[in-house]
Amino acid sequence: xxxxxxxxxxxxxxxxxxxxxxxxxxxxxxxxxxxxxxxxxxxxxxxxxxxxxxxxxxxxxxxxxxxxxxxxxxxxxxxxxxxxxxxxxxxxxxxxxxxxxxxxxxxxxxxxxxxxxxxxxxxxxxxxxxxxxxxxxxxxxxxxxxxxxxxxxxxxxxxxxxxxxxxxxxxxxxxxxxxxxxxxxxxxxxxxxxxxxxxxxxxxxxxxxxxxxxxxxxxxxxxxxxxxxxxxxxxxxxxxxx
Numbered sequence: 001x002x003x004x005x006x007x008x009x010x011x012x013x014x015x016x017x018x019x020x021x022x023x024x025x026x027x028x029x030x031x032x033x034x035x036x037x038x039x040x041x042x043x044x045x046x047x048x049x050x051x052x053x054x055x056x057x058x059x060x061x062x063x064x065x066x067x068x069x070x071x072x073x074x075x076x077x078x079x080x081x082x083x084x085x086x087x088x089x090x091x092x093x094x095x096x097x098x099x100x101x102x103x104x105x106x107x108x109x110x111x112x113x114x115x116x117x118x119x120x121x122x123x124x125x126x127x128x129x130x131x132x133x134x135x136x137x138x139x140x141x142x143x144x145x146x147x148x149x150x151x152x153x154x155x156x157x158x159x160x161x162x163x164x165x166x167x168x169x170x171x172x173x174x175x176x177x178x179x180x181x182x183x184x185x186x187x188x189x190x191x192x193x194x195x196x197x198x199x200x201x202x203x204x205x206x207x208x209x210x211x212x213x214x215x216x217x218x219x220x221x222x223x224x225x226x227x228x229x230x231x232x233x234x235x236x237x238x239x240x241x242x
Contacts, residue, residue: 002060004083005090011056012066012094012194013101018048020102020199023122028109042184046177053169064169066091067192069230073147076234088194095198099123103206116212123199125188125222126215135218138186139225140232142179146191147233148242149175155242190222197223 022044025033033040049066056064065071071087102122103110113119120126127135152158153171180189190196197219204214236242 004061005086007056007059007061008065008087008090009094009097010059011052011054011061011064012091013098014055015048015052015066016095016098016195016199017101017105018051019045019195020099020122021105022048024102024106024109027113027118027122028106029112030109031106038185039181042177042180045180046173046175049176050169050173053172057169066094066194067146067226067230068092068194069143069192069226070147070150072227072230073151073234073237076231077151077237091194092198095194096202099199099202100206103202103208110211111209114210116210119208119211120203120213120215121188123203124196124215124219125190126218127187127221128185130218132221135187135221136225136228138183139190139222140229142183142187142189143191143226143229144233144236145179145183146175147230148236151233151237151242157242187222191226191229193223193226195222 022033022041025031025044026036026041028034052066053064056066063074065074065087068084068088068091071084071091075081075084110119117126127138150172153168153175176191179191183189200214200216200219203211204216
């Protein structure tokens, strides 16, 4: 069970279980954390990334991408696209399985919460102000920051030997926390196609009480935006020789 595929699968599963879990905790009625706000959501997602990275590395994925946009960035940076299918399949499967577990965790709370849009927001992102060009730009910028800063964390320019291996996941989690607090309030900062598409698909497929539609009209934005941002970030890493 120790392999790159399984590490990416299990790490992304934990990422989505905890990340969507904090959204459920803040949103669903009768949750002790109901209405605790954006700071809790952003912090929960940052810690979810930390946990996902640690699990991915422990189970065989040393790079711990957990994100098709990061995998795209690494492919653009290195010129090697042969592993995209391996990583992307694991990330999507993990995102879906983590979302299913989150639904089970909060089982009785779904029927107590009336608002279909609020329930959908637990699974996937939506714009605070609908404006397609700016929504796309928000995802591109956020993902570029993710890729470039994550690249800098492991670079020789940061220190002679790079950060201590056990410290890097904490720094990446802090990076995602910062993106959430500073840039995430416009679109909900998917910055990860698997993080948005996998749970959206689970929302569509599962018989969640009173769930409403899955807003497929918006779904291309949190897929294309992060992939574009990841590719641009990969180019910057490549030509900056980070």
